[in-house]
Amino acid sequence: MNKLSILFVCGAGLGSSFAAQMSTEDVLTKLGVEAKLDHVDISSAVSMKPDIIITAENFRTQFEKFALDPTTAIIYLRNIVSKPEIEEKIIPVLTEKGAL
Numbered sequence: 001m002n003k004l005s006i007l008f009v010c011g012a013g014l015g016s017s018f019a020a021q022m023s024t025e026d027v028l029t030k031l032g033v034e035a036k037l038d039h040v041d042i043s044s045a046v047s048m049k050p051d052i053i054i055t056a057e058n059f060r061t062q063f064e065k066f067a068l069d070p071t072t073a074i075i076y077l078r079n080i081v082s083k084p085e086i087e088e089k090i091i092p093v094l095t096e097k098g099a100l
Helices: 015-031 057-064 083-096
Strands: 004-010 035-041 052-056 073-077
Touching: 004 015, 015 035, 015 052, 015 083, 052 057, 052 083, 057 073, 073 083
Parallel strands: 004 035, 004 052, 052 073
Antiparallel strands: none
């Protein structure tokens, strides 16, 4: 299987998306999952086709306006750096995608 691609998204594609990426890296390492990780702003994310998008809950309404690839799973986080929340939400998605 190819490496999963995970895209971290925030308003500018710099601060909070990178913070979420760093926390998720630790969770993926713990789970033994290798993935291609990148972070971008929300407008760039719409044209990309990652396996998983991870973003803050406050971006839900913006994502609901876009027609994303139906195979892309979106994980919304209340706390973008909470490793327990990331782990809880990413395990079912990784299982569904065949990475676990």
